[in-house]
Amino acid sequence: MKVIKIDKKEWTGGIDKSREKYLLFGPVKDKDVTNKEHYIFKKLAAGEFPVMEGVDTVLSPKSVIFPQTEKILKSSLDQSQPDHHIMKRVENDYSSRAVIGIRSFDAKALTLVNLNFDTKDYQDPYWCDAYKATTFVGLAVNKPSDVDFSTSMGSGPFGEEGLDVLLVDNGEEFLAKVITDKGKTFLDAAGFNKTADESAVKKIEDLKAQAEKTIADKAKVGTDNLKNKTVLDLYEAPFWDDIAFSCINCGTCTFVCPTCWCFDIQDETKGKSCTRFKNWDSCMFPLFTLHGSGHNPRGVKTQRVRQRFMHKLKYFLDKYDKGTMCVGCGRCVQSCPVNIDIREVCNIMNNYEPKK
Amino acid sequence: MANLFEHIGMEKERLQFSWISSAEAGKFTNVATEVANTIEALGPIDKFVKKTD
Amino acid sequence: MDSLTQKIREIASNILKEGRVDMVIGFAKGTIPMTTKPYMARTPEQVENFIWDKNCTLNLANYITGRKEKIGIIAKGCDSRNIVNHIVENKISRDQLYIIGVPCSGMADKHNPDELRDNCATCTHRNPVIFDVMAAEPVEEQKIDDPFADVKAVEAMDKDAKWSYFEGLLQNCIRCYACRNACPLCYCPTCFVDESGPQWVGKGQNKTDIQTFHFLRAFHCAGRCTDCGACEAACPMDIHVRAFTRKLNKDSLELFGWEAGLDITKRPPLDTFNPDDPNDFIK
Numbered sequence: 001m002k003v004i005k006i007d008k009k010e011w012t013g014g015i016d017k018s019r020e021k022y023l024l025f026g027p028v029k030d031k032d033v034t035n036k037e038h039y040i041f042k043k044l045a046a047g048e049f050p051v052m053e054g055v056d057t058v059l060s061p062k063s064v065i066f067p068q069t070e071k072i073l074k075s076s077l078d079q080s081q082p083d084h085h086i087m088k089r090v091e092n093d094y095s096s097r098a099v100i101g102i103r104s105f106d107a108k109a110l111t112l113v114n115l116n117f118d119t120k121d122y123q124d125p126y127w128c129d130a131y132k133a134t135t136f137v138g139l140a141v142n143k144p145s146d147v148d149f150s151t152s153m154g155s156g157p158f159g160e161e162g163l164d165v166l167l168v169d170n171g172e173e174f175l176a177k178v179i180t181d182k183g184k185t186f187l188d189a190a191g192f193n194k195t196a197d198e199s200a201v202k203k204i205e206d207l208k209a210q211a212e213k214t215i216a217d218k219a220k221v222g223t224d225n226l227k228n229k230t231v232l233d234l235y236e237a238p239f240w241d242d243i244a245f246s247c248i249n250c251g252t253c254t255f256v257c258p259t260c261w262c263f264d265i266q267d268e269t270k271g272k273s274c275t276r277f278k279n280w281d282s283c284m285f286p287l288f289t290l291h292g293s294g295h296n297p298r299g300v301k302t303q304r305v306r307q308r309f310m311h312k313l314k315y316f317l318d319k320y321d322k323g324t325m326c327v328g329c330g331r332c333v334q335s336c337p338v339n340i341d342i343r344e345v346c347n348i349m350n351n352y353e354p355k356k
Numbered sequence: 357m358a359n360l361f362e363h364i365g366m367e368k369e370r371l372q373f374s375w376i377s378s379a380e381a382g383k384f385t386n387v388a389t390e391v392a393n394t395i396e397a398l399g400p401i402d403k404f405v406k407k408t409d
Numbered sequence: 410m411d412s413l414t415q416k417i418r419e420i421a422s423n424i425l426k427e428g429r430v431d432m433v434i435g436f437a438k439g440t441i442p443m444t445t446k447p448y449m450a451r452t453p454e455q456v457e458n459f460i461w462d463k464n465c466t467l468n469l470a471n472y473i474t475g476r477k478e479k480i481g482i483i484a485k486g487c488d489s490r491n492i493v494n495h496i497v498e499n500k501i502s503r504d505q506l507y508i509i510g511v512p513c514s515g516m517a518d519k520h521n522p523d524e525l526r527d528n529c530a531t532c533t534h535r536n537p538v539i540f541d542v543m544a545a546e547p548v549e550e551q552k553i554d555d556p557f558a559d560v561k562a563v564e565a566m567d568k569d570a571k572w573s574y575f576e577g578l579l580q581n582c583i584r585c586y587a588c589r590n591a592c593p594l595c596y597c598p599t600c601f602v603d604e605s606g607p608q609w610v611g612k613g614q615n616k617t618d619i620q621t622f623h624f625l626r627a628f629h630c631a632g633r634c635t636d637c638g639a640c641e642a643a644c645p646m647d648i649h650v651r652a653f654t655r656k657l658n659k660d661s662l663e664l665f666g667w668e669a670g671l672d673i674t675k676r677p678p679l680d681t682f683n684p685d686d687p688n689d690f691i692k
């Protein structure tokens with residue numbers, strides 16, 4: 001595998017150069033009117049550069065591919081038009097884009113969402129077009145956060161799944177591991193083409209081992225038994241009420257999560273035009289799976305909380321056989337207002353033995 | 357409510373209250389004209405209006 | 410161990426043993442620094458999980474809405490005021506509750522453990538206003554010269570500055586509704602933003618829809634909000650949600666001499682009519 005060396009002094013120049021061919025997205029610092037600071041993933045304006053210090057963003061970068069609100073169809077309500085009431089796809093921009101500084105677990109998360117939106121039988125065109133147009137330039141996590149448990153969930157601070165390039169911060173330079181041709185094309189467009197010498201691979205392995213050890217030292221999340229449990233045993237397990245007690249059924253955990261893919265469809269009309277939108281939904285909300293009849297199979301809190309954990313840690317695993325639908329980013333652990341911690345829940349599920 | 361309007365930068369005069377009996381036709385026309393005049397003087401609102409494209 | 414924690418566990422364990430309550434609601438330690446988790450103990454053994462520290466930022470009154478059991482609840486000043494609201498609004502009856510009052514010395518800011526959070530810095534009701542037993546001697550109440558200085562600063566802005574301030578406040582809101590759901594006042598079975606027939610507000614990320622949610626939610630809390638700060642404690646995006654409710658709290662105080670949740674015999678001002686109510690807004 002090829003490793004390219006990028007001197008940090010040449011970084012901004014290269015990024016600027018890449019803008020000729022790519023729309024760029026990345027983490028930037030945002031300060032609101034009350035002076036509170038956050039890092040958010042967004043489209044970079046001219047002259048704006050991604051923060052490359054390995055910052056944690058409250059929200060995952062999934063919105064780059066799957067915006068919280070996305071216009072999908074439009075129609076005219078004007079009866080005099082021949083095509084009135086006929087829904088047509090909205091023209092969105094799917095030109096080449098690159099997400100710079102995305103973390104390994106987030107890139108992996110998007111591959112999991114892709115399993116759901118790009119199947120043999122159905123392809124969600126909005127997702128597929130955006131996903132295919134995007135090059136993922138990851139940044140390895142040298143110093144994992146306290147809530148990062150990605151190594152337990154089939155990803156890791158230096159994971160390569162879903163990435164086209166993996167950048168590794170090595171002091172004065174980035175070592176860029178070229179993973180796919182798409183990645184190579186991006187690096188070429190940025191003019192990054194100095195091949196690193198042999199020692200780079202070793203350096204990357206060292207940093208990787210160090211970062212993985214940091215996580216392994218504190219995160220102990222077991223997933224090995226999940227597969228062998230039967231769905232109904234877990235579903236009927238007695239612990240759900242206790243887990244759900246403190247939950248306030250907000251959408252925080254699912255909105256910050258890089259793998260939550262549920263959406264809701266809404267129509268809005270104004271005058272003679274109608275627009276159809278796709279909005280993020282959450283299994284925590286009272287309207288989620290509410291039937292037209294008024295019945296809701298997940299009408300109470302415990303059922304909603306169970307849905308979230310069962311989907312992430314059991315249903316998905318059984319359906320796709322690609323591990324859990326949690327990549328261990330830790331965002332929900334950090335942001336849940338009542339500290340419902342998926343690491344604990346996962347262990348409870350993993351260790352559960354039904355009483356016979 | 358009007359105070360909260362004002363607090364976020366809208367003109368408080370856009371929300372007016374009056375107590376008119378069904379027998380007070382005169383008062384009704386007066387108030388209606390006055391409301392219309394105040395709002396006209398304020399001009400079209402540019403805040404809190406949903407814009408779609 | 411901290412003596413308050415000790416005392417809380419002792420009282421909770423006793424009332425469970427005596428069968429006075431079916432459960433006690435309090436706080437347990439969180440899994441990451443500076444967090445706690447609302448926790449329900451049903452047995453005297455579970456009581457050992459209770460703790461009390463500077464991170465008990467949520468409002469436990471939120472967990473008693475509509476419950477049928479006999480409940481022991483740990484209440485700091487603001488929780489107790491929301492319990493009063495709940496009783497006045499018939500969300501729970503006084504006889505169902507055994508209130509363990511905890512005099513509060515203020516909760517920590519979620520990003521600066523050494524500072525008081527914003528609402529605690531101007532709180533003048535640190536001692537529970539209603540309780541069956543106190544876990545400690547009352548603390549001295551703060552004397553605040555100008556509790557609404559922040560609101561006045563906004564009032565002093567011109568209208569365009571106000572508008573851009575409020576637009577700026579909400580620009581990062583993701584509509585997760587953690588603020589609403591953490592709020593003990595927001596117990597409507599179907600919130601107006603979730604209503605679909607008629608649909609009052611669009612459900613996407615349109616900024617006017619987001620503003621409408623916040624504007625109207627605040628108004629639904631007028632004369633009821635205790636400034637407990639649960640909304641802001643819950644918000645993942647650190648949005649200053651209280652900027653709206655604080656204005657209404659100031660107005661309630663100035664127009665009606667009212668502070669919410671102090672007396673179980675009085676109904677909130679927007680819920681009653683009094684010939685002395687200010688009415689110069691009516692032509």
Ligand code: SF4
Pocket residue numbers: 246247248249250251252253254284335336337338339340587
């Ligand atoms: S973030 Fe926490 S409180 Fe909110 S819905 Fe998720 S688990 Fe429940």
Ligand code: SF4
Pocket residue numbers: 109253256257258259260312325326327328329330331332333342
């Ligand atoms: S469930 Fe939580 S930890 Fe897992 S991927 Fe989603 S946000 Fe991250």
Ligand code: SF4
Pocket residue numbers: 254259260261262281282283284307308309311312
């Ligand atoms: S069902 Fe819940 S956990 Fe699963 S993707 Fe949807 S929102 Fe996420």
Ligand code: SF4
Pocket residue numbers: 581582583584585586587588589643644645646647648650
């Ligand atoms: S908790 Fe924060 S982000 Fe969520 S809806 Fe409320 S203000 Fe918006």
